[in-house]
Amino acid sequence: MTSPNLIRQEQNKLNERYKALIERSYNLRQTDHEASDVSAYQAVKLLNKMNKLNYLARESLKALS
Numbered sequence: 001m002t003s004p005n006l007i008r009q010e011q012n013k014l015n016e017r018y019k020a021l022i023e024r025s026y027n028l029r030q031t032d033h034e035a036s037d038v039s040a041y042q043a044v045k046l047l048n049k050m051n052k053l054n055y056l057a058r059e060s061l062k063a064l065s
Helices: 004-028 035-064
Strands: none
Touching: 004 035
C-alpha cells in the first residue's frame, strides 16, 4: 500500500473513533459530567491527530505531483 493510502486508512479509523467519543460525550452530558468531559477531551486529542494527518496527506500529495 502506498503512503497516501495508509494515511487515508488511518484518517478513517480516527474519524470513526472521534465520532464515537463525541456521541458518548453527548450521551453522558446529563448523567455523568466527569465521564462526558473525559470523552470530549479524548475527542479533542483525536481531532488534533486528524489535523496532523490531513497536513501529512496534503504534503505527500504535493510530493507526488
